[in-house]
Amino acid sequence: MKKLFPIFVVLCIGLSYSAYSQVLPFRTYSIEKGLSESVVNDLLQDNEGYLWIGTSYGLNRFDGIRFQNYYTEDGLLDNKISALHQDHKDQLWVGTSNGVNIVNKDSIYTLPVLKPLTSGAVLSIHQDQFNEYWFATDGQGIWHLDRNQHLTQYREVNGLGDDRVRDIVEDQQGILWFATRAGLTKLEDGNFRTFTTQHGLPDNRLRDLALTENGQLWIGTRAGLCRISGDRFRCYTEEDGLINNRIQSISVAPDKGLWLGTEEGASFFDFDKAEFSNYSVDEGLANNFIHTTKYDREGNIWFGTLGGGISLFLGDHFQSYTIEEGLPNNVVTSISQDQSGDHWIATYGGGVSRLDITGGFTTLNSTDGLVDDKVYTLASNEGGGLFVGTRWGLSIYENERFLNFDESELPYRKIRALHKSAETGNWWLGTLGEGVLTYNGNSFTQWTEEDSLANNTVMAIEETSDGSLWLATYGGVSRLQGETFTNYSIQDGLPNNGVLDILKDQEGNLWFATFGGIAKFQNGRFETITTADGLPDEVCYFIEQDDRGIYWIGTNKGVVRFDYQAFQTTEExxxxxxxTQTQGLVANEMYAGASYKDRQGTLWFGSVGGLTRFDPSKEKLNSAAPKIHIENISVAGDQISIKPKLEVDSDNHNMVFSFVGISFTAPEQVNYRYRLRNSGEGWQTTSQRQVRYSALIPGDYTFEVMAQNNDGQWSSERAQISFTVLAPFWQQWWFIALVLFALVGIIFFIYHYYRVRKMVDIERMRVRIASDLHDDVGSALTEIALQSDFLQTMEVADTLQESLEQIGAQSRKIVSSLDDIVWSIDARNDTVGDLTDRMQDYVNSVLSEKEIQYHFEGNMQEKLEVSLKENLYLIFKEAINNIAKHSNADRVDITLSTNGAGFLLSVKDNGTSTHNERKTGQGLRNMNMRAKRIDADITFNHNQGFEVRVSRAA
Incomplete structure (x- = not known):
């Protein structure tokens, strides 16, 4: 350890003083953000969450990120929009300088019955309790559109105060109130009555009307704010604290108050306190001339201005200070509070500034005796002094003078951290690169890495109840007990060895802010919390705790609110x-160690862009879940229309779904949960506003998405769209059916081809066999018969003569049978005509001797199978033989017809024989047998003759 000599130098001090207001969290959107025009006349938030902005050049729809603009080319009657109203059917009514439009799902149109309104500006639209519409105009009085679509005009001659009407409201009793240029007119039971200055109004020129939940009517005039009770008015003006008497707009606040837009800024009127809080461009408004005001569903107030676009006010829980408000430099490195309650702000390059309770800054720098204007840290002494650690040494400010130390007594100049020991009263000084110093009021003692300090750069110092000192260094955490260091690093559980800040919480536990997250030290162990656990950024510059126990962490992306109790509960x-800046911070990049909680519980955050004051008691949680919408779908880079039965071609596999969760408080922090049903994936989380899918296989899908606001509220409903990815044509049912049909056709063709070819071969073979039998066997048998006849002409023995006769007869019989066989086999005889010819030949040979007439009937061109032809012919022969042998008939009717696979053979005579042979003989049994061979039914009928009927169904 090294000893340094005490030094005392007294410098004279000069003071510079300036008083400025603070900047409040106003967020402005104008032309550069996409708004069509900076003059805003009316605002409306629809039931889907969108904010509609009527400007002097176009209608705008805003989702928190993007503006959609509508003009006359989109269907508007005029580009100057004066009034907006949403009806009970969620249709948007738009009052223009040339009539009224209706917007319904991006379709813009007008009603023919409203054509009389096109000659003037429509300033207000109201839908009454009967769902009838009232239109206030600038010069044409009031128009009333009833349920029967009948339009009626009311003017000054009908009792209206004036033909120029600015606003319409309806109270709980159904009374209509009109703000006119000549007083307040009410319409009750069909009668008009007008209140003017004679009744207590400060001015007859009225601008706006508003009704509170308890039914009070508030009137904005050119001379102040008024409330009517019965027939009496209570009015408030600039003398009561109103920022300006010319009131343009009134909005009822959910927290018992009114927001007033005037020609010189905005005023909030607190009902309970009956006092005004005023806001202007000095506090962050875009423009002091406010045309319209509107509360959104998240409790934020919007201001539509004349030339400044729209401003969103999130509340006064954040207040910011920069060079413009009196800071000497925007890089704020440390904050402290003295015994008088004033706050001291250290800047890097501007010295130190004192912010007193009136909001005025007093700056002290090197010209006033400060050792260096580049200040790292501040700490207040209980005795009223202020210790200032700079890049070039230490300054102590007491009795309006600086005590500085030169290089000979304090050669280690870069004082980065200050802490007064509660146990010893000594001051501890952390340096950049030169260890830690102790100062007892007279001398300095140095501790470095040679003394086992983890690293010579010491960023913060904290003391625990056991008297131990904890040092945040660039090499980890060092704990000094007595004269012994105990070091902790990544190996012991720290998320990173670069430690920037230390906090002792309300329970006495230590927290460390590092370059890799935060860590809690309890019972000898570190609990690490990093981006893997949900911390928005890994670089943590400081950590502070408010009176509620909530932790606040400074990062490169803003300040993180950390609820450790919620972190320990569930994953949900x-x-x-x-x-971030969009919610009121002066800058997103914080400065290491630049946080402070004052005695009032207010938190102060230093950044590279200025100073932010935060009042935790005014913090409001956003309980309004975002409204979620699927904005558009693109396929292969082309946007497609969203419709119920959406189909996507098979070659368009690249699909992009764009969606938005509407939350105006922190639109850039809305998170999304989505899934594609039937794709095999579960719920996914993203902060992006679009999702891409590629190479989707054919099938039916449903895309679903939910949104979460910055306070963790998830949308109660899911936005979803179902669609079908069509299969490629070779997977379509019609193509598969066509292929199957073609395959069946080819198979059938091949089968038929070979079947026909086989049949042709068989027929050729049958013809050949028939020819061979006829030519060879038939000729041989005929020759035998002839030879037997020739031998019979010769003298032979009687016994031989008888044998020769038998041989001849048998040969002829065989020839006759062979002829039938040859005829059956021959493929040239397969038609019914061939069969009937054969039958006729047989009938002629058998029945001609009996003088029996016959008649043939049938379709002659049908082809017959061989077995069918043969068996039918043999049945027929048997039937004819029976007729010839046993019937005394003189007529036979023969019918032969075919029907596909079916046929009918009928042989019927008109004989009267009743011989039993016709019923039970061998011939009938043969016919039964042959009928079975061809799978046919055979019947024998005895009604008016005898009929053999053979048939088979098709």
Whole structure:
């Protein structure tokens, strides 16, 4: 350890003083953000969450990120929009300088019955309790559109105060109130009555009307704010604190108050306190001339201005200070509070500034005796002094003078951290690169890495109840007990060895902010919390705790609200909440160690862009879940229309779904949960506003998405769209059916081809066999018969003569049978005509001797199978033989017809024989047998003759 000599130098001090207001969290949107025009006349939030902005050049729809603009080319009657109203059917009514439009799902049209309104500006639209419409105009009085679509005009001659009407409201009793240029007119039971200055109004020129939940009517005039009770008015003006008497707009606040837009800024009137809080461009408004005001569903107030676009006010829980408000430099490195309650702010390059309770800054720098204007840290002494650690040494400010130390007594100049020991009263000084110093009021003692300090760069110092000192270094955490260091690093559980800040919480536990997250030290162990646990950023510059126990962490992305109790409960909790510039911070990049909680519980955050003051008691949680919408779908880079039965071609596999969760408080912090049903994936989480899918296989899908606001509230409903990815044509049912049909056709063709070919071969073979039998066997048998006849002409023995006769007869019989066989086999005889010819030949040979007439009937061109032809012919022969042998008939009717696979053979005579042979003989049994061979039914009928009937169904 090294000893340094005490030094005392007294410098004279000069003071510079300036008083400025603070900047409040106003967020402005104008032309550069996409708004069509900076003059805003009316605002409306629809039931889907969109904010509609009527400007002097176009209608705008805003989702928190993007503006959609509508003009006359989209269907508007005029580009100057004066009034907006949403009806009970969620249709948007738009009052223009040339009539009224209706917007319904991006379709813009007008009603023919409203054509009389096109000659003037429509300033207000109201739908009454009977769902009838009232239109206030600038010069044409009031128009009333009833349920029967009948339009009626009321003017000054009908009792209206004036033909120029600015606003319409309806109270709980159904009374209509009109703000006119000549007083307040009410319409009750069909009668008009007008209140003017004679009744207590400060001015007859009225601008706006508003009704509170308890039914009070408030009137904005050119001379102040008024409330009517019965027939009496209570009015408030600039003398009562109103920022300006010319009131343009009134909005009822959910927290018992009114927001007033005037020609010189905005005023909030608190009902309970009966006092005004005023806001202007000095506090962050875009423009002091406010045309319209509107509360959104999240409790934020919007201001539509004349030339400044729209401003969103999130509340006064954040207040910011920069160079413009009196800071000497925007890089704020440390904050402290002295015994008088004033706050001291250290800047890097501007010295130190004192912010007193009136909001005025007093700056002290090197010209006033400060050792260096680049200040790292501040700490207040209980005795009223202020210790200032700079890049070039230490300054102590007491009795309006600086005590500085030169290089000979304090050669280690870069004082980065200050802490006064509660146990010894000594001051501890952390340096950049030169260890830690102790100062007892007279001398300095140095501790470095040679003394086992973890690293010579010491960023923060904290003391625990046991008297131990904890040092945040660039090499980890060092704990000094007595004269012994105990070091902790990544190996012991720290998320990173670069430690930037230390906090002792309300329970006495230590927290460390590092370059890799935060860590809690309890019972000898570190609990690490990093981006893997949901921390929005890994670089943590400081950590502070408010009176409620909530932790606040400074990062490169803003300040993180950390609810450690929620972090310990369930995974569904939302322990981290990020505050950024869009919500009121002066800058997103914080400065290491630049946080402070004052005696009032207010938190102060230093950044590279200025100073932010935060009042935790005014913090409001956003309980309004976002409204979620699927904005558009693109396929292969082309946007497609969203419709119920959506089909996507097979070659368009690249699909992009764009969606938005509408939350105006922190639109850039809305998170999404989505899934594609039937794709095999579960719920996914993203902060992006679009999802891409590629190479989707054919099938039916449903895309679903939900949104979460910055306070963890999920949308109660899911936005979803069902669609079908069509299969490629070779997977379509019609193509598969066509292929199957073609395959069946080819198979059938091949089968038929070979079948026909086989049949042709068989027929050729049958013809050949028939020819061979006829030519060879038939000729041989005929020759035998002839030879037997020739031998019979010769003298032979009687016994031989008888044998020769038998041989001849048998040969002829065989020839006759062979002829039938040859005829049956021959493929040239397969038609019914061939069969009937054969039958006729047989009938002629058998029945001609009996003088029996016959008649043939049938379709002659049908082809017959061989077995069918043969068996039918043999049945027929048997039937004819029976007729010839046993019937005394003189007529036979023969019918032969075919029907596909079916046929009918009928042989019927008109004989009267009743011989039993016709019923039970061998011939009938043969016919039964042959009928079975061809799978046919045979019947024998005895009604008016005898009929053999053989048939088979098709």
């Amino acid at each position: 909790s939302h322990p981290f909440k990020l505050f």
